[in-house]
Amino acid sequence: MAVDPESLDMEMRDPNNLNEHVRALWEDLIGEPTGTHSMDGVWRCSYKCFNSCKACCYKVLTVLCAVPASIYWGCCFAMASFDMIWCTTPCIKMYLMQFGACKLLYGTLVRMCCDPCCESVGRCLSDIRVTQNKE
Template sequence: MAASNAHENSIYPSLLPDESDNRDPYGINKHLQLNFFNVIAEPDTSAYNFAVLHEVSEKVYQYSKLGIYRLLAVLIGLPLMLCWGIIFGAYTFFMIWIVAPSRRLSQSLIAECGIHIQTISDAVVAPLYRSFGQVFSSVRINLLNQTVETTKTIQV
């Protein structure tokens, strides 16, 4: 069977993808493990199909899945890629030419305002609070615990 499979792939090299051709190097679509043995699994010999039928089923599944995928990729995928290219191109343009400079300008303005606020605080607020601290530093509070006795009177 291995010889016929190698012979088959050499005759029709584009029908099945090459296993070494990794088109998802970052594992974005790991959840899409949809090969035949991840979808159809016969757990033990009591649920086994005929060997020939199992092989034919696998080929029908692989080629129909690949054919439908490729057909939809051409009919729908290419227009979608145009839309996604436009969207991500515009997003990249706005991030590079508008958002990043605006963010940098904001950071610069905030830093500059912080310098002025720090200067005003050092010149006005800090001496004011130091003065309040000196004024109230001589205040002493003594708390005494006294019991106050009262008598209840009834008015008639």
């Protein structure tokens, strides 16, 4: 189902949490244990530098690469869909039809060859009676 670009949620851009594993917040990456603290000013400056640089770099990369990457991935998924719809699924259906005929032929040949032998052995062994000696 295609979504109208005007109705995109500009706040929640990962509603299915596809990229939760890529989350890189300061609190998830940097932590000073008790007894090992830098100066408060350094800690605050590092926090601001990390977040600003990460945001700026990500925005520059998306400006340069997001549209070409979208085109690439759109083409990849289109080719995969085309392959599944027009090549793979019909090929599988064709093989299933062929294997169905082979299964029928093979089953018939096995029954022709094995059934008489199995019936003969079964008739030979069917007259065996087991009795107990009470000595």
